[in-house]
Amino acid sequence: MATLIAFSKWLETTNVSWAVRGGMPWIWPACETLHFIGLCLLVGVIGVMDLRLMGRLKGIPIGPLEHLVPWAVAGFVINVITGLLFYVGAPGQYYGNSMFWAKMAFIALAGINVLVFNLSGISRVVDMLGPEADTPWSAKLIGATSLFLWAGVIFFGRMLPFIGGAF
Amino acid sequence: MVQYLEWIENTWFGIWVRESGSIWSYPMIITLHSYGMAMLVGVSAVIDLRLLGFASRVPLASLRRLFLLIRIGFWISLASGIALTIGDAATMLISPIFYIKMLFVVLALVTVRVTERNVFGRPALGADVLPTHARALALSSLVFWLGSITAGRLTAYLGPAAALKGLH
Numbered sequence: 001m002a003t004l005i006a007f008s009k010w011l012e013t014t015n016v017s018w019a020v021r022g023g024m025p026w027i028w029p030a031c032e033t034l035h036f037i038g039l040c041l042l043v044g045v046i047g048v049m050d051l052r053l054m055g056r057l058k059g060i061p062i063g064p065l066e067h068l069v070p071w072a073v074a075g076f077v078i079n080v081i082t083g084l085l086f087y088v089g090a091p092g093q094y095y096g097n098s099m100f101w102a103k104m105a106f107i108a109l110a111g112i113n114v115l116v117f118n119l120s121g122i123s124r125v126v127d128m129l130g131p132e133a134d135t136p137w138s139a140k141l142i143g144a145t146s147l148f149l150w151a152g153v154i155f156f157g158r159m160l161p162f163i164g165g166a167f
Numbered sequence: 168m169v170q171y172l173e174w175i176e177n178t179w180f181g182i183w184v185r186e187s188g189s190i191w192s193y194p195m196i197i198t199l200h201s202y203g204m205a206m207l208v209g210v211s212a213v214i215d216l217r218l219l220g221f222a223s224r225v226p227l228a229s230l231r232r233l234f235l236l237i238r239i240g241f242w243i244s245l246a247s248g249i250a251l252t253i254g255d256a257a258t259m260l261i262s263p264i265f266y267i268k269m270l271f272v273v274l275a276l277v278t279v280r281v282t283e284r285n286v287f288g289r290p291a292l293g294a295d296v297l298p299t300h301a302r303a304l305a306l307s308s309l310v311f312w313l314g315s316i317t318a319g320r321l322t323a324y325l326g327p328a329a330a331l332k333g334l335h
Binding site for chain 2: 037039042043044045049059060064066067068131151154163
């Protein structure tokens with residue numbers, strides 16, 4: 001933690017930090033807008049996937065639906081980049097903020113959930129399922145976990161200004 | 168006009184939204200607005216991407232059920248949006264940015280509705296042949312949603328509720 005704080009203090013002295021913080025006033029709102037667009041892409045595509053894994057929306061075949069996942073990844077990449085810029089711009093409002101760490105923890109858990117989905121073989125099983133086929137309980141659990149974690153990520157992100165005092 | 172708007176934001180409800188300091192007022196309402204947005208815009212985008220030719224092996228008819236999710240997202244956004252507007256009436260209802268957002272939202276909603284009727288309401292949907300204007304509808308919907316989000320973000324920089332978040 002001490003290393004992170006020292007690094008963050010150094011970050012704050014950089015030109016990029018100055019520009020994001022308000023030196024170039026359009027950067028922060030532009031990053032926020034992109035962060036919301038990324039959120040919609042990520043949660044829209046993954047949310048529909050999750051519901052199908054949970055055995056809802058049964059008409060949709062899972063294998064073909066997975067062709068939309070690159071759009072969710074694109075949304076995630078947009079949000080990682082803009083999120084990093086927020087941190088560089090005003091690190092002080094994040095590293096001491098419990099909501100920030102809760103959000104990061106949930107993103108990490110969502111990543112582990114995706115790894116479990118792919119490495120356990122569950123993804124291969126559900127890829128073969130045609131329309132109207134029910135999903136195994138393991139897939140239902142993966143889908144429900146993902147939905148819960150992303151809902152939590154949005155919640156903690158939204159609470160950053162109110163509980164943790166970020167802007 | 169201004170007095171009327173001030174009256175709205177100074178009703179007990181407006182004051183509660185803006186000034187109660189409770190996690191259940193402004194913070195929770197704006198979180199609901201984000202959930203509504205994710206459902207409304209995110210699921211619309213899934214349909215638009217399919218109409219633009221991505222994931223083309225997903226049968227169109229199987230996506231019809233997604234309009235229910237879009238509808239739920241719409242009502243959550245509308246209800247939370249009305250609450251936020253009451254709390255900030257004298258700022259929002261005289262702000263051009265607010266009306267630009269509303270214009271984009273209405274255009275997007277009309278586009279989604281036309282898509283539901285003209286593209287997904289046809290009996291021939293099972294054949295998976297798209298009407299020629301399906302792509303134009305999908306592109307318009309995406310552009311209108313991008314406009315709504317952009318203008319919506321900018322409203323966050325206006326008024327007393329913005330000061331709640333340390334913005335000036």
